[in-house]
Structures are given as C-alpha cells and as structure tokens.
Amino acid sequence: MTRCRLCGSAALESVVDLGATPPCESFLAADQLDQPEPAYPLHLRVCTECWLAQIPPLITPEETFTQYAYFSSYSTSWVEHARSFVAGAVERLGLGPDAFAVEVASNDGYLLRHMVDRGIRCLGIEPSVNVGAAAREAGVPTLTEFLGPEVAAAVRAEHGPADLVVANNVYAHIPDVVGFTQGLRALVADDGWVSIEVQHLLTLIEENQYDTIYHEHFQYYTVASAIRALASGGLALVDVELLPTHGGSIRLWARPAEAAGEPSQRVSDVLAREKAAGLQELSGYTEFSARVAKVRRDLLRFLIEAADQGRTVVGYGAPGKGNTLLNHCGIRPDLLPYTVDRNPYKHGRFTPGTRIPILSPEQIGIDKPDYVLVLPWNLRAELVEQLSFVHSWGGRLVFPIPELSIVEPPAVEPPVMKEVTA
Template sequence: MICRHCGADLKLTMVDLGACPPSNSYLLPEELTAPEKWYPLQVMVCTECWLVQTADFVDREECFSARYAYFSSCSTSWVAHARCYTDSMIERFGLGETSRVLEVAANDGYLLQHFVNRGIPCYGIEPTESTAAVARQNGIEIVSLFFGLALARRLVHERGRVDLLTANNVFAHVPNINDFAAGIFEMLSPSGVATIEFPHVLQLIHKNYFDTIYHEHFSYLSLHSTRTILSAAGLEIFDIDELPTHGGSLRIYASRSDGVERTCSPRVGDFLNMEREAGLLDSAIYLSFPKRVEKVKNDLLAFLLQMKKESKSIAAYGAAAKGNTLLNYAGIRRDLLPFIVDRSPGKIGTFMPGSRIPILAESALRETKPQIILILPWNLREEVADQLAYTREWGAKLAVALPSLEIF
C-alpha cells in the first residue's frame, strides 16, 4: 500500500474500523435477500507527506451509484453557509457579470443558485445524476462527469478558464487527489482563485469524529498535507478561513504560482505552526487515537443495552454516511435501534447498508413517539434539535454518541 500523494510506503496505522459496505449503498427492500460487499476500513498515515488516508478503497462507480442520495439543500444551515460564501467571494474578488465561476461537486445546486441569483455566469460539475437533475431543474447548468485533469483540459478548450473555482467537501473524496489538483491548476485563469473546503483532520482526532471515516472519504486533510499536494500541482495557498462546518473545517484560497502574484496572509504560517505544535507531523498523535474510538463505541453500546433493559423505545435521526460507519463499527442492528428517520426523499423506504436498519419518513416519530432519539449527524446537532422540538411534547430525550455520549 502506497501513499496516494507521494507514493511512499504506508506503515503507520491510525485506526482500524473493521469492515463495512460503502457508506452510501443504501439497500432497496428487494435487495435485502442478497448479500452485500464488505470492504476493510482502515486509516493509514504517510510519514513522508503526512497525508492521512484510507488504506483500501472500492471502485468509485460503486461508491457514487445513481442512488447516492445526499441532497445538500436538505440542510438549511448548509444553504445559509453557501449564501454567506457567495456574498463574500463576490465582494472580495470583485466578481461580476463577465466573471466565470465553476463549482466542482455542485450537488443539487445549493451553492450555485446564489451566483445565478446575483447574475454571475456559472456552471457546476456533478457526477451524481440524481442530484444533478435537481440542479438542472433549478436552471443551473451541470456537467455530469468526474473532475480531473482530462475533464479540465476539455472544459478549458470548450469554455475557457474560470475566475473562481469552488470545491467544497470533494477534495477529500477523490481517489486520485494529484489528478484533481492538476485539474484545478488547469481550470484557473492567471488571476483565478480556487477555494477548497474540507474537514480538518485535527478536529477528527481531537474530537473523536471517527464516524467521518468511510470508504468514499479517501483523504483526511491538514493544511500541511493540502499545501504539499497543491504545491506539487503548481498551486499556492495564500489564505485560509476556519469554519465551524462538519465539526471544524478549513477553507483554503489558492491560485496558480505562475499567475498574478498575491500576498500570503500571516494566517497561513500561523496555522502551519499550530499544526506542527499540535503534533500532526509526528506519529504519537495518531497512535493514541484507537483507544478513544473504542470508548465511544463501548459507551454507546452500553447505553443502548441499558435502554433495552429498561424497555425504553428508541429511534435515530439522520441516515447519514457517518451513521453507517458508527453503526457498522459498533455492530448495532435493529434489535438495539429499530429505525432511523430522514428527510431525504431518496433514502426513505431504503435500509442502511450493513446494519440493514430501515429508514422511515420523519412522520414515524410522531406515530411511534420514541422516548430516546439518537441524532446521528452530530455536526447538525443544534439544527436537528430545533427541528425536533415537537418531540418534547411526549417527553422524548435527544442523544448524540460523538464526540462523547450525551443525553440532552
């Protein structure tokens, strides 16, 4: 096994989560009589470039099947985040009606709609047909292919380079991260800017967010590793923002090193120092991780068994990919968690991969009035708690398993 960026041998294991099916391979009722493919899920660290990465990966066609059902617009806080981003980019980089904006992984158009509303020419790339179709219905132009150097060359030839390229929560999800970075370089005009958002690996480690580990999430990025990867592709990072999304993310700003010169914000150097001091360039921090992961699993299992002993009814909210990692790693099945509700129409009526727990519409909560509701997407905890305020009517308690078990 070699590093997907620098090709060095991978020797340092950060965590071994056993095996599970691809996180987004939700099962249709008729598929319950068939077997599922389980793949090992292990995270390794390259001690040369310090890229944290999954050891094994499945074919991406399988990971991003047409049924892949995450629609960004389902999260109101995420849509609001996108609007703030659009306003700030338009102002900072003086974007207008002659500018060109490209979003890679445009999903259902949750972000580009704000550029469309401001009259700025834009289009998106989104290989998942079900979400791309929604974006098109909303008047957003979508190219349904995987992004990389080959596609970038074609797009530059057909449409020209872009002034702003947005890549939110996709850089960590590509198997060939070098090719993706090369594609970004190719797409940018000499004065163009790419912004890339990704969950910061230090948050994952400090806050125990091991459920953000799944096969389709190939890399777990720091500023150090991202800078190394982008720099090899001819891109330079000139600024960063720290964001609260996904439990703590980074937005980096990059431009071509052969393009218009930009002054680098002191924030970049400060953040690199912080990462070094936090130990990201040393093995010890990674070696201490598995113990804390085990504790989350054991605490959750003990809690679910206790609830069963006390005959308390329980359900979960949010059939997210993270939920699949947690449930499969902890070996939780229907006997401990009878059902999960979700707002995505594409997921309702399907079953969680591996655990095979049924996914129902949110109305099932009102019908069954569970006493405990476990929120699986902890990163949307506040938003979900507001949304579930009505469950207090029957005295339901809410719970999260991460960063540590909490009932509130």
C-alpha cells in the first residue's frame, strides 16, 4: 500500500503488523486440508493526513462475500440489537406504511424482518448468494448485488428514493470507500437519512481489540475520519451514538449535505474524546503493537501451562476475529483440539490457517473440558449465560481480549442442549 484510499496521501505509518494470515472466513472442508492455502499480509497503517486506518486491499469483496459463512441470526443478542434499532428508527424518523427502507449488506434478513413485521416497504442489498437466499426464504425482499453508484441508481429508479438507508457492519468491508458512499447517497432521498454502524477505532485501540483486524475490514474509523469519508459521497454527519456492540461501535446518522444542518453536540463530544486519546496524531498509535504482543504471550503461556498440567481447553465460536487471534498466536490443535459453533454451516470444517476442527456445541457437554476459550469475546454477557452449564463440572471460561481473564460461570441448572445450539 502506497497511498491512502480515502484522501490519496502517501503519508501512511505502521500501527501493527500481524504477519500473514488466510482470509478469516475461508473455512476449510476436510478434502482441502492437503491443499495449499493462500495467506496475505495483515498490516494496519494509518494515514497521517485524514487519519483513516487501513490495510491493503489484497483480497476482493467478491472473493469473500459471494458465498459467506456468517449468518447474523445465529447471535441472539445481535437479533435483539436489530429489533431495538428498528423500533428506535421508526420512532425517530416517523416511518409509516408509506416509507421505504433499504439495508445494504442485509445478510440473512435479521434486521429487515422487523421492518416487514411493521408493514414497512423494504429491500435488502446483499452480495452473498447463500445468505441472501436465506433472507428471501424468511420473507425479506433481497437483491443479490454489491453496492455501487450504478446499482444504487438502478434500485432508486425501480423502487424510488429511500427514507432510510441502513449500512451496519459493512462500511469497513469495502475497499472503494468513495464509490460505496456515493452509492449510499444515490439510494437515499434528498431529505432522507443514512444510518451506519461500524467499529470505533477509539475502542479498538483502547481495549486492545486487535483480533478485529482482518482482511474483510479494509479500514477502521474514528468519527473524524468517518466525516471525511461521508463527505466524499455528498453526505454529512448529523449525529453519533456510542454503542457497546463489537466491543465498541459508532452509529453514524448522516443526511445529504444540503439537508444536514449543524451536527449535534454528541458529534463534538466524541471528536474531543478522540483528540484527547491522541488519534489525530501519531502518538496515539505507537504503543498499540506492544500491547498486542502481550496478548499473544499471555494466551500462549496459559495454553502451554494447561497442556503441561493435563488440563483440557476447547474453543467456543469460530468468528472471523477468532481466526486473526489463532493465526497471530500460532495456535494449533495440539493446544486447542477443537472449537464449536452454533452455525451448522461451519460444522465439519476447519479454521483457516490453524486447521482446528469446528464441531457442534453439544461436544462441550460431552467432553466436559476444564476450560472453554471464548473467541467471540464481544458477546461476553450473552455467552457467560449461555455457557453457564460449564459450571456443573467445574469448568471455567477464558476470555483473551482485552487481556486474558478466566471466569467461573454462574451456577445454574444445565440447560436443554437444543437451547444452547439453536
């Protein structure tokens, strides 16, 4: 990478170099284990002109998202988050039966199904064939496309302008920031609203969340850099909310620049926090790499000592972030014999790079391991409750981020296993 993808500057400085890893969602089938597996550098840099943090676009969205392993509906808390968002957006914007809402990267319809339930006309734009098909089966109208200005113009011509455009957990996933933002502007009505949720670089740095750096995420936003990105497509930031999702996210409320007006006080407050954290100067990034290295050392030390003591450790979850962690730490089946996941799509497959088998969650109850390493740490509250049955045999939960912590789950009656794996 020689130039910033947002402002074109050559002033890019290293933040953290995680070596080379395979794409985090490229789970392997058994017949692929003896085949070569491509790996790509994973090196985060920051532009000292516009302060957009970014990695080189070494893989294309088409390689990752045409068939996708992540189905949003398998996270109970994420479905509830979407329901709450829809309820709030309907009230905030006064959306009624005549409104039209579009979600970009709508996945399996986890959010728009709440619009359908309210009788609001809606459309999902989802590039992944398999998850888009699941959305249509659930009754959510879904177009299988990648968003760009041309696709947006075609949607607008067919369906009319959208009162609300939602782009949750996608603004980091597109290498063409300007073209994608222009697509959002083409979709939304001249007096409409765009709502974007994206991980906040402030919490990524402060909370050591380096495992959320992977090839699907081409860039990482502060509110300051998001303002620059939105402006590139003719949108202006009006309001911002700080969210706990994904370890700390921002919800950006934007409008066409000509209708935006002055931004809220919350925008000024978050900009001030970012400045105080040093994220508009290089000093705010310099210690991150050392803290990342400590996570690796602590986790490896724990796993090696557990193995030496004859203790069993298995994984819970097979999220993309987990694969960054496993590959950076060099964890193989000798230290983590398997992980489990609620998504049946992943069962019988293997984690990219580290080749750890992915099994059904029932396996934990069968094997009764001493420790369960929780890879989707961002769902900590949900999973401490969901995995409370581990207490029945004295097992404990291990969270690697932001620092290694070992948690004894609450003592409750073991749940019916189908509730654990639904």
